[in-house]
Amino acid sequence: MQNRRLFFMRKRLLAVTLSVMMTASMLAGCGGKADTKDTKKVQTEQDSSKEEGTAEESSEKKNAAEDAGLEDGVYTAEFHTDSSMFHANETKDGKGTLTVKDGKMVFHVTLHSKNIVNLFPGKAEDAQKDGAELLQPTVDTVTYSDGTTEEVYGFDIPVTVIDQEFDLALIGKKGVWYDHKVSIENPLKDE
Known part of the structure; x- marks a missing residue:
């Protein structure tokens, strides 16, 4: 339902944007001057549509934990990816720690090495834009079944959905x- 609402919001924003572009191109093609009232009205509608989308998205993010039925606390959850090269460390049995606080969720995953240096919640294309906020690694120590220890990277990933795939880019x-798809599934509250 959440994805459907986001789809319709984007569709509406696209329709408004296309209307503005078509109006501008018709006015430019005719050589006439734009009626400032109509231009302002279209721009106001577009701004309003953007504001509605932003407010609804932030509201959805705040309610993600509530929608998943999760109260504040610490949970152990499964970490699934679409790649055999990008996964939780074997000592973690494919799991990580989900922390829920004030309706916001953050998932900590310990990886299998230090080869992945940054993550980005979204697409690789957006991660490369100026101002993109990259997730920085933590240094986690793991102990293998043979008793050896190793330092590897871990990451704190902001989570907006449980049991659904979302985009997570890595470098x-x-x-x-x-680009990768990941999901956080089956959270169980720690004692």
Whole structure:
């Protein structure tokens, strides 16, 4: 339902944007002057549509934990990815820690090495834009079944949905961004 609402909001924004572009191109093609009242009205509608989308998106993010039926606390949850090269460390059995506080969720995953240097909640294309806020690694120590220990990277990932895939881009030591789909599933509250 949440995705459907987001789809219709984007569709409405696209329709308003296309209307503005068509109006502008028709006026430019005719060589006439734009009626400032109509231009302002279309711009106001477009701004209003953007504001509605932003307010609804932030409201959805705040209610994500509530929608998932999660109260404030710490949970153990499964971390699923679309890649065999990008996964939770074997010592974590495919799981990580989901922390819910004030309706916001953050998932900490310990990876299998230090080869992934940054994550970005979204697409690789957006991660490369100026001002993109990249997720910085933490240094986690893991102990394997044979008793050896190793330092690896972990990440705190903001989560807006449970049991649904979302975009998470990563960059490795070679400096190339990759798009991935991940999901956080089956959270169980820690004692």
